[in-house]
Amino acid sequence: MSVLVVRGAVAVLEDAGRVRTGDVIVVDGAVVDDADTTDAEILDASGCVVTAGLVNAHHHLLQTAFRTLPGTRGIPMREWLPAMAAAYNAAGIDPELTGLAARAGLAEALLSGVTTVADHHLTWPSGADTVGMARAAAAAAADVGARLVSVRGAARDDPQEAASSAQAIVDALVPDRPGGVSADGMLQVAVGPAGVHSDPRETFDLLGEVAHRHGLRRRTQANEVVDVEIALERYGRRPLDLLEDWGWLAADVTLAHLCDVTPDEIGRVAASGTSATHAPGCDVPMGWGVAPVRALRDAGIAVGLGTSGGGSNDAGHLLADARLAMQVSALVGPQLPASEVLSMATSGSADGLGRTELGRLTPGSAADLCLWDVSGVADAGVADPVAGLLWASPGRRPRTVVVGGRVVVDAGRLVRADEGEIVARLFERVTR
Template structure:
């Protein structure tokens, strides 16, 4: 039995906005209320705020290899999509590149306090070894000690091929498991077309069948600018009308972005039980809109937070995006308080993945936690150290990150891999 006790923190954020002081105790990677501490490993959290590990509910890890590409910033999405597709084709997306990009993106995530990443993988070249690509991402996560939600996406893929690939991936990565989550909770598989702007009803239908057969979560992107424009042009209907007609609004579905939604649509989303993911670090700088998070939450939707990919955001720093979400919320409604946005980046994101054991530090939850040092000059004069996590120090990184009771970042450095090697290997592959 492995017992870990974290003590001496300035504050402990349990989840749901609850803040306390005292110890955080885990046994064999699970948070407990009390335990025999005779042989416990003690961790000193003096000067730190302790939170649950952040949960990035929407990423595109492949795009870690394609950041700040010329001609991809501040342009309409109709132009951005083919520009990125051309870059993928030139590089040659295969299991090697998928694994190296995932390794870099996941290493960045851990160093920024993100312990779980949902990777919505949308790029599948014709004839590609799709199982090999998925396995490469999963192997990268396992080696680093990060939790991965691998989403077999589709973007103009042949519907039959996409469904067959999704089925093969879940059978290969999670053999004999129904429900889409490994026994240790470190790997999850889901399915998700890019959106109605790129994928047909047949793709949604067939990936939905794979989800039902294996008990997987379903995810897609909806109501960014181009999504609405193309849906109206092609179908004479808005994206959410189509998703409702196609059976893709339900408690097992999470929709990313939702920048352009009406009050009636929000009410329909809430009634369906769907959850949402806000991605301001992508949508705001690209000029693609701001999701009305206050209205979504007030309607009863669970709302998580995601960075989206490096092709539009350039960073996988979820806490920085939480800060941005808090700041831009005032442009579309009442400003969201820091505690609420922090909850979105933890429990809210976890709920959208169907993973209530993540994003919290309550008994029975996974022992995924971050120690954020708030004792330095960047936090000098801060009256509320929890609010200060978002308001102060925009580039803040955690001192220590623990996943399932295992220390994966210590004193701001990875314990499971060499950061310089990760960077060098990705650059070597991309520049070939």
């Protein structure tokens, strides 16, 4: 039996605004109420706020290899999508690049306090080794010590080929696992077309069949600007009308973005039990909209937080995007308090993945946690150190990160991988 005690914190954020002091006790990778700590490993949290590991509910890890590309900033989404597609085609998407990009993105995630990443991978060239690509991303997560939700997405893929690939990925990565979650909880498989702007009903139907067969979560993107425009042009209807008809408003579905939604649509999403993911670090700087998070939450919709990918955000720093979410919320309704946004970045995101053991530090939860040093000058004068995690020190990094009871970041450095080597290998691949 392994016992870890996190001791001496300024504050411990347990769940949804519940703050306490005292120890966090971990036994065999799970948080417990109490245990014999005689021979425990002690993790000194002096001067720190302890939170659950952040959960990035919407990322595109491949885009880590395609950041700040010329001609991809401040342009309409109709122009951005083909610009990114051209870059992917020129680079050649294969298992090697998929793994290297995922390794860099996941290392960045851990170093910024994110312990679980949902990777909505949308680029699967026809005829490619898609199982090899999924394996490469999973191996990258295992290498650095992060949890990964591997989403077999689709973006104009042949529907039959996408479904066959999704089934093969389940068989290869999580065979016979309930909900597509590995026995150790470190890997999860889900499915999700890019959106109605990209994929026909057949793709939604066939990927949905794979999901229902294995109890997988379903995910898609909805109601960004281009999504609404193309749905109206192609079908004469709005995206959520289509998703409702196609069976993709349901309790096992999470919708990313939701920038342009009406009160009626919000009510229908809430009634269906569908959850949502806010991605302000993508949508705001690109001018694609701001999701009305206050209205979504007030309707009873579970809302998580994601960064989206490096092609639009350029950073995978979820805490920085949580700060942005808090700040821009006042543009579309009452301002969200820091406590709510922190819960979105932890338990809210985890719940949308069907992983209620993540994103909180209550007994029985997985021992994924971060120690955030609040003793420096950036936090001087801060009255509420938990709220200060967002209001003060933009871009702060955790001192220590633990995943499943194991330290994976110590003194701000990766424990299981070399950051310089990760960077060098990705640059070598993308500059060939």
